[in-house]
Amino acid sequence: MRVVRAVVRLSLGFALAAGVLACTGAKPPEQSGAAKAAVIRVGLSLDTLKEERWQRDRDFFVERIKELGGEVDVQAANSNDQLQNSQAENMLTNGVHVLVVAAHNAKSAATIVESAHKAGVPVISYDRLILDADVDLYVSVDPVRVGELQADYLVKRAPKGNYVLVGGAPTDNNAQMARKGQMNILQPFVDKGDIKIVSDQFAKDWQPVEALKITENALTRNHNDVVAVVATNDGTAGGAIQALEEQKLAGKVLVSGQDAELSACQRVVLGTQSMTVYKPIRALARKAAEAALKLARKEPIGEATKPVHNGAKDVPSLLLDPVAVDRDNLVATVVAEGFQKLEDVYRDVPVDRRPTPPAAR
Numbered sequence: 001m002r003v004v005r006a007v008v009r010l011s012l013g014f015a016l017a018a019g020v021l022a023c024t025g026a027k028p029p030e031q032s033g034a035a036k037a038a039v040i041r042v043g044l045s046l047d048t049l050k051e052e053r054w055q056r057d058r059d060f061f062v063e064r065i066k067e068l069g070g071e072v073d074v075q076a077a078n079s080n081d082q083l084q085n086s087q088a089e090n091m092l093t094n095g096v097h098v099l100v101v102a103a104h105n106a107k108s109a110a111t112i113v114e115s116a117h118k119a120g121v122p123v124i125s126y127d128r129l130i131l132d133a134d135v136d137l138y139v140s141v142d143p144v145r146v147g148e149l150q151a152d153y154l155v156k157r158a159p160k161g162n163y164v165l166v167g168g169a170p171t172d173n174n175a176q177m178a179r180k181g182q183m184n185i186l187q188p189f190v191d192k193g194d195i196k197i198v199s200d201q202f203a204k205d206w207q208p209v210e211a212l213k214i215t216e217n218a219l220t221r222n223h224n225d226v227v228a229v230v231a232t233n234d235g236t237a238g239g240a241i242q243a244l245e246e247q248k249l250a251g252k253v254l255v256s257g258q259d260a261e262l263s264a265c266q267r268v269v270l271g272t273q274s275m276t277v278y279k280p281i282r283a284l285a286r287k288a289a290e291a292a293l294k295l296a297r298k299e300p301i302g303e304a305t306k307p308v309h310n311g312a313k314d315v316p317s318l319l320l321d322p323v324a325v326d327r328d329n330l331v332a333t334v335v336a337e338g339f340q341k342l343e344d345v346y347r348d349v350p351v352d353r354r355p356t357p358p359a360a361r
Contacts, residue, residue: 040070040098040296042289043091045084045112047104047128047172049076051206051235053259053281057102057127060285068293079205081105081171088112092119097296100124100288104205106131106173122295125315126288128174132311136295139288141279142319143174147181147232149324150256153275154228155185158254160194161227164218166211166240167202168232175202178232178258186230198222203236211239219247228254234264234276241272260325260334265345268327275326278334284320291318331355 042065049055058074065072073091077084084104091099092115099116101123103109110133113123122136129138154163165182168175189195199218203210215229224247231237237257244250250272257264257276267273291301307314325333335342336358346354 040293041094041096042070042072042292042296043088043096043099044072044074044126045088045091045099045101045103046074046076047084047102048079050078051259052261053279054102056281057285060282061100061289064286064289065293068290070289070293077104079104079169081108084109085111089115092116092121096121098122098124098292100126100292101130102126103128103130103172104169105171107171109133124288124292124295125310127284128172129177129308129310129315131173134313135310135315137291137301138308138310138315138317138319139284139291140174140317140319141284141322143177144181144184146258146277146279146322147178147183148185149181149277149322150178150230150232150258150275151182151185153324153326154230154254154256155189155195157274158227159189162196162198162222162225164215164226164229164240165197165200166214166229166231166236167200168206168236169204170202172206175206175232182230182232198226203239206233206235208235208239208242211236212243213239215240215243216246219243219249224249226253228256230256232256233258234261234273235259237264237273237276238267241267245272258322260339262340262344265325265330265334265340266348268325268330269346269349271327275324278323278325278339280320280323280337281339282337287318287320331358 044061046054062072073096075087077087081104088099099121101109101112106128109130113130113133113135116123125135125138127140167179186195190197201214211231219226229240231240234257237255240255241250244253254274257273260276260278264273264276268276294301304316305319308317323333334340342357
């Protein structure tokens with residue numbers, strides 16, 4: 001499958017702001033009147049940094065902003081709505097020129113957008129769409145397509161039988177959009193009676209322990225008669241697989257995932273997780289960083305995909321394509337792009353049974 005690489009054309013130059021320092025009685029500084037480069041301050045508000053993927057988002061984003069001469073204030077809210085709103089207010093008070101928000105709660109984060117606009121600060125909804133708000137830009141990997149890839153992979157291998165659906169956080173619009181994509185694929189099979197959805201629940205805050213409980217209950221109610229678990233990310237996949245292991249079903253029941261986290265890639269190699277969805281996080285974070293600087297300078301974004309409606313408006317959007325990954329293409333995608341190292345992914349596989357590193361081919 002083709003890995004989409006985002007090509008971002010963004011000027012590396014900053015406009016120079018010329019100004020003369022005014023003094024009242026005091027001797028002006030020696031460099032008074034000299035032109036100074038305008039340094040743009042960006043606020044990055046994250047739901048959490050507990051998961052591997054969000055640490056990568058942060059690092060790639062900060063790296064790109066610094067490359068372009070900007071500054072970043074990063075705050076993580078530990079999945080606390082009130083704390084995230086408070087952190088955003090503090091960043092606005094401290095003078096950020098643009099806010100980039102990966103919201104914990106798609107609806108309550110509308111308050112952040114309102115406060116930012118009152119301060120004349122644009123807002124980018126990063127990865128997760130903020131609902132019912134005048135968001136300036138949405139930058140993400142297409143979440144509906146993620147769900148479609150997950151379900152399509154599973155139904156091609158198990159077109160009949162009992163399915164368990166384990167969604168992400170009910171407060172996260174991405175979880176809802178991924179579910180929409182999953183059902184785009186599953187519904188025709190359900191309508192024909194080939195697939196029966198025996199459990200359809202969402203895991204609070206994407207917690208693996210919640211996915212574990214959901215899967216355990218589904219297995220108990222259906223006497224272990226389950227052919228697939230549509231887990232919406234790798235964390236919930238891990239929880240579901242733990243429940244399957246307890247019933248000696250790991251590797252026998254298909255399980256999807258998302259994010260290509262190291263632990264998930266290791267499970268894919270060992271066969272307990274069927275697939276994950278690789279999202280080009282580096283390209284996503286860099287694209288968001290470049291767009292943030294453009295918005296702060298009141299420059300046109302340029303490229304855009306079809307707008308996404310958030311309940312209040314059609315939000316201009318930049319959506320990247322995800323990639324379905326299993327054992328067959330893991331090296332050619334996740335490893336080849338440097339997202340994970342081959343020796344880490346195949347840690348539990350004897351050296352003589354590991355594939356050839358991409359660079360050595």
